[in-house]
Amino acid sequence: MVTATPQYLNYINGTWKPARLGSFVVNTNPATGETLGHVTVSSAQEVSEAVGAAKDAQVSWCKVPAPVRGEYLYKIGELLKQRKEHLARTLTSEMGKVIDEARGEVQEAIDMAFFMGGEGRRLVGQTVPSELPNKHAMSLREPVGVAGLITPWNFPIAIASWKTLPAIVSGNTVVWKPASDTPALAYEFVKIFEEAGLPKGVVNLVYGSGGTVGEAMVEHPDIDIISFTGSSDTGSQINARAGELFKRVSLEMGGKNAIIVMNDADLDLAVDGIIWSAYGTTGQRCTACSRLIVHKNVKAAIEERLLERINQLTLGDGLDEAVDIGPVVNSEALQHINAYMNVAKKDGATLLCGGHITREGPLANGHYFKPTLFTDVTNDMRIAHEEIFGPVLSLIPVNDLDEAIQVNNSVDYGLSSAIYTNDTNKTFKAMHELNSGLVYINAGTIGAEIHLPFGGTKATGNGHRDSGIAALDVFAEWKSVYIDYSQKLQRAQIDNN
Numbered sequence: 001m002v003t004a005t006p007q008y009l010n011y012i013n014g015t016w017k018p019a020r021l022g023s024f025v026v027n028t029n030p031a032t033g034e035t036l037g038h039v040t041v042s043s044a045q046e047v048s049e050a051v052g053a054a055k056d057a058q059v060s061w062c063k064v065p066a067p068v069r070g071e072y073l074y075k076i077g078e079l080l081k082q083r084k085e086h087l088a089r090t091l092t093s094e095m096g097k098v099i100d101e102a103r104g105e106v107q108e109a110i111d112m113a114f115f116m117g118g119e120g121r122r123l124v125g126q127t128v129p130s131e132l133p134n135k136h137a138m139s140l141r142e143p144v145g146v147a148g149l150i151t152p153w154n155f156p157i158a159i160a161s162w163k164t165l166p167a168i169v170s171g172n173t174v175v176w177k178p179a180s181d182t183p184a185l186a187y188e189f190v191k192i193f194e195e196a197g198l199p200k201g202v203v204n205l206v207y208g209s210g211g212t213v214g215e216a217m218v219e220h221p222d223i224d225i226i227s228f229t230g231s232s233d234t235g236s237q238i239n240a241r242a243g244e245l246f247k248r249v250s251l252e253m254g255g256k257n258a259i260i261v262m263n264d265a266d267l268d269l270a271v272d273g274i275i276w277s278a279y280g281t282t283g284q285r286c287t288a289c290s291r292l293i294v295h296k297n298v299k300a301a302i303e304e305r306l307l308e309r310i311n312q313l314t315l316g317d318g319l320d321e322a323v324d325i326g327p328v329v330n331s332e333a334l335q336h337i338n339a340y341m342n343v344a345k346k347d348g349a350t351l352l353c354g355g356h357i358t359r360e361g362p363l364a365n366g367h368y369f370k371p372t373l374f375t376d377v378t379n380d381m382r383i384a385h386e387e388i389f390g391p392v393l394s395l396i397p398v399n400d401l402d403e404a405i406q407v408n409n410s411v412d413y414g415l416s417s418a419i420y421t422n423d424t425n426k427t428f429k430a431m432h433e434l435n436s437g438l439v440y441i442n443a444g445t446i447g448a449e450i451h452l453p454f455g456g457t458k459a460t461g462n463g464h465r466d467s468g469i470a471a472l473d474v475f476a477e478w479k480s481v482y483i484d485y486s487q488k489l490q491r492a493q494i495d496n497n
């Protein structure tokens with residue numbers, strides 16, 4: 001196939017090559033409709049090939065001392081730093097987030113590389129006293145084996161770094177299927193692994209659809225763990241199948257995150273956090289704020305301030321530094337968001353601004369949706385419960401903190417919750433009673449740092465966490481070791497009682 005744009009090929013066992021099918025799909029810029037490249041389309045055959053390479057490589061990779069594995073991560077971190085601007089521009093071009101946020105996302109991968117590089121010298125286990133004399137008791141981390149990583153388009157390098165880096169520093173090898181919407185970033189990231197000198201087969205990249213490549217990964221008997229981030233529907237399917245196969249599975253999924261604003265809050269501070277959390281990344285963060293739970297006494301003041309700020313937001317190509325809100329990722333996402341406008345109106349919500357697709361002037365060829373605010377939303381409406389994944393915010397008035405917490409916790413998801421209050425008692429009550437993996441006090445629902453666990457409760461996750469040292473547990477088998485040097489039979493729970 002002859003083309004002026006780049007071709008994105010699989011990376012299997014240290015070699016870049018097209019899939020056998022010989023077909024390619026187009027990668028497009030959601031801001032402009034421009035063609036960015038062509039991506040090879042893989043089948044289960046390429047998955048098998050990549051898994052075979054990863055399995056072979058794991059035999060020697062797990063014997064490389066962990067501090068030496070960590071050194072590779074430092075090299076990866078250096079290369080990410082050197083290419084930060086190029087990576088950020090690639091990211092904005094293919095998924096739309098504004099350039100400043102793209103730089104922030106690349107920084108997250110840089111931070112993760114250095115943080116996990118350091119873990120190569122820790123990978124901490126436990127040494128504990130034995131209940132018997134002359135006996136030593138400890139626990140060790142062993143790699144799980146071959147890790148199958150399936151990632152979404154909305155954080156194409158941050159989430160990939162949360163999974164690949166703890167996996168490889170722990171001695172696992174990787175088969176990675178990135179989202180179909182973000183192939184260029186996946187290419188750039190894997191190129192960095194290659195240039196850092198990672199032995200062949202340690203990281204393998206297979207492009208293709210979730211239905212074909214993703215499912216083949218879940219089915220493959222030599223993939224020992226699936227780590228997935230994406231929608232709850234897909235995660236649930238993966239969980240069911242992986243359960244039947246007794247395969248370890250780590251899931252990070254959707255959110256229906258809320259900011260609570262109490263009547264004692266600093267309203268200007270709250271509005272800053274609401275605008276950033278609801279409309280940043282065009283509302284396409286798993287932690288985006290899509291519910292605003294407001295004490296009835298400050299509802300009118302919040303609405304007024306929000307409308308003023310929303311009207312100042314500029315839509316456009318995220319590469320333009322003056323733009324606040326980029327496009328949504330593709331036309332299906334645009335239609336999905338738009339469909340919720342009728343749902344909301346039918347359910348009786350009041351539209352205060354936005355509520356429609358826009359193709360004005362320079363936006364003609366992109367997928368743009370006006371920042372939208374609904375008010376007088378009640379907790380029985382669909383927009384109060386379903387993940388819309390766009391720049392749509394629903395204001396739900398409440399009478400007090402107890403009702404606010406009850407509304408916050410009433411959704412199926414449990415990723416991120418935030419509260420604005422200047423009352424210490426309310427702060428601590430909220431910190432303990434908000435049912436989500438992340439809680440922010442006097443800050444919006446977004447802003448996680450890489451050295452703490454990331455993930456959520458209920459339909460957001462299955463108990464595992466990405467990021468932080470908690471991510472190491474996803475990619476480790478715990479082994480408990482007892483060394484008895486008494487030179488006689490000692491029976492635990494019997495001889496010492």
Ligand code: NDP
Pocket residue numbers: 150151152153154155159177178179180181208209210211213214215218229230231232234235237238252253254255285286287387389415454455456460
């Ligand atoms: P999807 O679930 O559609 O896709 C996620 C990944 O899974 C993609 O790589 C996709 O491939 C793949 N996939 C799709 N179908 C299957 C299948 N049957 N078997 C295996 N893999 C499959 O989610 P989105 O891409 O729409 O991502 C947005 C979602 O991700 C939102 O719900 C968001 O909340 C969530 N998310 C959660 C985060 C968290 O940490 N909790 C962080 C970021 C996002 P393909 O691209 O080819 O379809």
